[in-house]
Amino acid sequence: MATHSATHDDHDHKPQGFLDRWLFTTNHKDIGTLYLVWSLIMFLVGGAMAMVIRAELFQPGLQLVHPEFFNQMTTMHALVMIFGAVMPAFVGLANWMIPLQIGAPDMALPRMNNWSFWLLPFAFFLLLVTLVLPGGAPQAGWTLYPPLSLQGGYSIAFTIFAIHLMGISSIMGAINIIATILNMRAPGMDLLKMPLFTWTWLITAFLLIAVMPVLAGAVTMLLTDKFFGTSFFNAAGGGDPVLFQHVFWFFGHPEVYIMILPAFGIISEIIPTFSRKPLFGYQAMVYATASIAFLSFIVWAHHMFTVGMPVGAQLYFMYATMLIAVPTGVKVFNWVATMWRGSLTFETPMLFALGFVIMFTIGGFSGLMLAIVPADYQYHDTYFVVAHFHYVLVTGAIFGIMAGVYYWLPKWTGFMYDEKLGKIHFWWSTISVNVLFFPQHFLGLAGMPRRIPDYNVAFAEFNMISSIGGFAFGLAQVFFVYVLWKASRAGVKATDQVWEGAKGLEWTVPSPAPHHTFQRPPVIDDSKLAHGDVTH
């Protein structure tokens, strides 16, 4: 028997047929790849919608689309990017890397893993097919506020069932991640020796389990209001339209952290590697992540300062929101301190990580400004908010994902990507994304509301600049696809360690990582771990 399993290891033991390999797969690496490819496709679909938006906003007057279609684009762009691109990308990275980081042979629940991925194509079929249904896709914004969201046709039902499927998928993914991390760590891989990416995902998974059912409940109430005569949100029937907003944002704010905490983890892996120095304040990073996650549950109504809350509630939500700046600040300071007295090199993952730290912090600043109620009375629902959350989500979450992809790509493909092309992609993206989103701060402050298809001539200049940045950023991502395609086929052979300063179990397996890894638990050598020293 022993020889038998040894030969299996040698032969990599991949299923041969295409369907066997991908449709019926239970392998964490293949499912990770599926998630990542899926997320890339959705990123391009959502990006194409953003291009429609920026093209219509290129100059005042309506040139290309009707306002109805414009509203469909803003709604679908958000849903596709959040649920189709960002979240699956993080789940894909988790699938690939968490078992490798903790020395596990696979995810704890491999069949469920398969199912949670394969729900997504059905979910997005339901969502995207609304574009061609009579009446078109939902137009009420991704927040789906009633009564507006209940005015359209059947598309809301499709959207709600799509959200249910995505929710089931996310919850199963989260259960799997928690089960894997808590049960499948190699002996000696104590919780406080785990890499930060694994840690942030553990915390994120708890957030997902806590809030996805809340979203499911909120949209189910929408469904029964629309089709079964209930009045949860209908004031004329004794309901409360603001209740929806409370429930939605009780999901929505933790959702923001679901999309950023794993990025924090990725950045906390990359900066030490390219600084050739352990992460500064490892335990503080873990506790900061946990406190951000806790705070994320008690700040939801900062999205609703203009709904007419009692002033006491406004003060509470303002103070609680401001508090998030403390653990977030700790993280940023720790990253800078990690670089301090390091030995820095600037390969593409590091460039994206540094871009992340700077631009995410800019998004954090505007977030802090938005927490201040008297000022938020002006900022709320303007382009200032649009600028804020795109700094957090594009130069935050998506730059974090791209940093992670460049960082781990050689481990996946066995080839080094083309460093020159990677750097071009970074600089092209960074310059264009700032041309795209920075002027939107000015537009918001000057008084331009969000979600409008047309605007006064006073807003023309910055909108045109923003659109030009948008087109350039969009093109940069097509270039990204080329860089990835090239790196997946050929290149300089990657070593096992890949990066000179890289530490941790994932760098002890061959590149590309064989189909099965750690079928016998590795022997943990604390000095070879990124965080083997548990005294701090």
Add this chain to the structure above:
Amino acid sequence: MHPTRIRSRLAAAIAALASPVALANPERWQLNLSPGVTASSQAAYEMHMIMLWICVAIGVVVFGAMTYAMIRFRKSKGAVPDTSFTHSTRIEVIWTTIPVLILVAMAWPATTRLLALADTRDYEMTVKITGYQWRWRYEIVDYRGQAQDINFVSSLDLDSNRTRMLGSGLDPRAVQRDGVNTYLLDVDRPLVLPTDTKVRFLITANDVIHAWWVPALGWKQDAIPGFINTAWTDIRKPGIYRGQCAELCGKDHGFMPIVVRAVPRAEFEQWLADNGGTLPPGDLLATTADGPAAASAGSL
């Protein structure tokens, strides 16, 4: 672009950033919030500037340290990692405590201003605002203790409305009033308010959620069906102040502007005595529910 034009635009941009002149309406190349014409807008502006400068200061420190590290600790310059520098309780306590103190320094002025904004007592006039898809109804309920019955609907002006149609071929730049571009920021019938008077608003909606926002007044307030929200203003300076609906309310969300014409009290009282000037008889909303175009046409 012609160099003098660039220079004049640059000058305009710098002026917009530097001078706290009371910009009442959006300006080309405007970079910053306007201090507006009320105590509320002043409060919002002050909090905005306090926050902005604190964030700039923190940014200078953090990004400065990062930049220093990126220059000073490069491997290519022979930097050797100090792998023992991974933890310092003292530093960590400091950079947890200082942000807390900064937050308290922010929260204090924000709280005092918010409490002032929330005080709707001692008003002299009440206006009820109702949001509809896609126009606003204004009812002057009372003025200085006297009940009033002025009630009218305010919709996008015809000129903007014609121009904004998809493929209209009309130039938004040509929609002007008194040399100011009013494209999508003009209405057939503005809300007339007296200056130096505390006006209380009762804000609600009839169909979906809207939000009533005039930046120069300093706040926005959601208009929610089934709820009545209160807000107030006290305009210091006569003028025409333009705003827009700020909550997505359907296809014409971008086309339901708000115009407030603030006039001295005497003039306002004259307007009241004239029963709102040229208000048409009857209820526009009763005759049509077909959008601003029809409503505007009906009012002619």
